[in-house]
Amino acid sequence: MPGKLTHARIVLVTCGSRREARRIARTLVEEKLAACVNIVGAPVESIYRWKGRVEQAREILLLVKTSRRRFRVLERRIRELHTYDVPEIVALPIADGSAEYLRWIKTCLR
Numbered sequence: 001m002p003g004k005l006t007h008a009r010i011v012l013v014t015c016g017s018r019r020e021a022r023r024i025a026r027t028l029v030e031e032k033l034a035a036c037v038n039i040v041g042a043p044v045e046s047i048y049r050w051k052g053r054v055e056q057a058r059e060i061l062l063l064v065k066t067s068r069r070r071f072r073v074l075e076r077r078i079r080e081l082h083t084y085d086v087p088e089i090v091a092l093p094i095a096d097g098s099a100e101y102l103r104w105i106k107t108c109l110r
Contacts, residue, residue: 006102036065
């Protein structure tokens with residue numbers, strides 16, 4: 001049914017290094033908390049407020065494919081693995097998508 005909200009989520013996570021991004025991505029997939037994690041190749045430039053100052057950093061962006069049901073465990077695991085005091089962990093619902101791909105996500109998380 002077009003437009004139907006699905007079980008799937010994309011979680012955005014930024015990391016301070018490519019090495020950290022790879023370690024987190026591999027762990028999440030190995031532990032079946034994510035079906036797939038894309039590591040965006042080019043660093044993103046982040047400008048943010050931290051401890052009362054405007055800061056700037058080059059970060060690596062992860063696009064994590066998971067499910068609504070796995071999100072809280074995934075969030076906890078990212079916090080354990082991440083080096084930041086307050087890592088970015090933002091879940092976006094996938095409103096619609098290829099039925100085959102959405103089934104694949106669900107199957108990978110079992």
